[in-house]
Amino acid sequence: MSTAVTHGADISESTPSQQLDAAFSKVTWRLIPFLMVLWILAWIDRVNIGFAKLQMLNDLKFSEAIYGLGAGIFFIGYFLFEVPSNLLLERIGARKTIARITMLWGITCVAMMFVTTPTQFYILRFLLGVFEAGFYPGVILYLTYWYPTERRAKAFGLFMSASALAGVLGGPLAGTIMTQLNGANGWAGWQWVFLIEGIPSVIAGIVTLFYMTDKPEKANWLTDREKSLILADLERDRTALGPREHKILKSLRDPRVWQFIAIYFCIILANSTLTFWGPTAVREVGFTSPAAVGWIMAACYLCGAAGMILIGRSSDRHREARLHTGFAALLGAAGMAALGFLVPNGSYFALIALAFAIIGTMSAIPVFWQMPNAFLSGSAAAAGVALINSVANLAGFGAPFAMGVIKDATGLMSPGLWMVALFEAATVFLIIKFIPTSAKAGK
Template identity: 65%
Template structure:
């Protein structure tokens, strides 16, 4: 007999407030206990995979410090190569999520993780811009389904009021990757240059690609597709989780299930516009932080790595704190808009400070850290929005569609920054532009998304 069934007879004792309250407490405690177990099982492993994905995606920003001189690439070539990753994202995210819904998460995650690890290692063979562009595109194509796939996967396990915290915990792994990735990249590039006749940047791709391949094989045996298949949950715990999901689904009311209607759904396009603006800022910081740190006076790859690590640690804390606070307050609009505005203002301040001769470097680095923390803190809260409007296959395709189209910002922003730096020798003009776009994301949420309560609202 399930925990909920065991406590339900208490309701038959009469309209006694204390009895009803005690029953509700038992149900709440059972649910909290079950979800602690779910979270400890799912989130650390998914977080490790996201760390590996993030390292293999953004290590190009550190490799750039040596790679451009070694291969005689321009800043514009780097910017296009960094950004073309997201074209692969654009074309393959939706098919990947449709496949995940059909064959399950563990097979999908295994395929994705092994393939991106192999492509990461193949980047050691790059010698021309065309090869660079091709491998970056393939890296994006193979990694495309991971992020939206995990977002969809977590909706199979967590009800609405628990998702922002789960999303925030998972997504904070990208910040943790920044904390780890900077020092690791700096050490590899500094200490292994010349080993077996290879450059430090080549060893960076090899050493960070191997763990992804191994983790992909492990994922197949470790992951569980849905709660009713979890042998690591007791029968009572399964029932608690399934009941929570069923109640949440009923409370959300009628939502769109037909994925074919997504392209004409104005709510979906509003969400795409919002996330596009936010990702302009996020991708700019992701791929240009090492360059920004170098431009303010830190040349050593190890120093660049440690400074980036501190900034990403602040980003990780912001994601977890803001996601948990959004869940507790059951509020989305201002928990998204506040950090986005803070991130945009800090980025504009960074551009201003970098243009002031003689200003201590620490001032620019503080502005950079606040820009990164604000931007990253808004991301997990955003992902509360799609499932307010979409369910079933529409949610599976919708999450991928929103993420894939929005991630075109990841293609455009780094490329434009590269063109601006080539033309002016500075990144400040690009930072002002991106700061404005990030603040626009907050304006779109405030103006276009009504206050969200426990029921579906219109955008």
């Protein structure tokens, strides 16, 4: 058999299966690293408030409850605009949609440096949610245009691990900026964090317009042979999955969508708590330097990134999503419950508990998405995935705010951590009750 050259190597002796693997490898190297960079920037700009808090609250005389409300109100904007953004992506394409999203959230992040009142804080955090809405579910939808079901968990895991890598990079970066630039040009360290971390997103949004490709058939960086192999495999996958819901309104009335929302809500409740209160937990153990807090959080998120990739690969290998999601969530719940017991004692074992909480909670996320993608497609996938993500992410509003109120009222984080751990543990019950055993990755 005579075939074209791929990646500069002679594959004349390769089988069709090997050629297909090579084509998808080319897709992965082209798409995933760039999407990971965008997600790292998005995540850093979303959660840098957790580090800025270490100086910002004292400078602006904000209470823990004001911080919690401001951190969480991001998700109200996220909720209101996520479904429209995903439907717009399907209409005008991922390239234009993601470029718009990236530039606007970067501009809003920079504007955060000028906050002086709670109202300004709330407005900008709300706008950050509005502008970022659609990026995460948009990428989830976008990857379904490029990968068949059995290849998606690994692709999702690689992409979503960027949020953990953002923690690895963002913690030390924010801590160093706050320590080294505090007072420079008359600005506080937390102001420099928003400026320095917002500008790269604006630049990345411009690059997106020139780099991204909407669908395989438009990819001029694939050969005709590679395009035909990928498109044929995607068609095989659609046929194997059988009839799935395409109509938007009907998918939104489907009780399965709301069951997935309940499951994901519990996971996001824990994830948001760790995101916005993790640095505070580290400080309460006894690490007061922003740089030290940043490096400790980086180590925890590095473990989380490894967990996301390993559990995603295991899900692909076993073609199973239910138990992988449930086990990861249960591990996260156990870690968070232990954290609640250990933080008040100032025990360094609290850092180990925090690491396990992050590993479990973050690892549950990419595998979870294999389940709803098994029965939604087309416009239903655009609306259904966005609805699941946006409604469930309201937990991101409730968790930080509740933690702030509890912290102000009791002086302790522990009651809030135990409450969230209970919700995350309920994920296992919800999966067993609502998701049939046939809902496996790849089926």
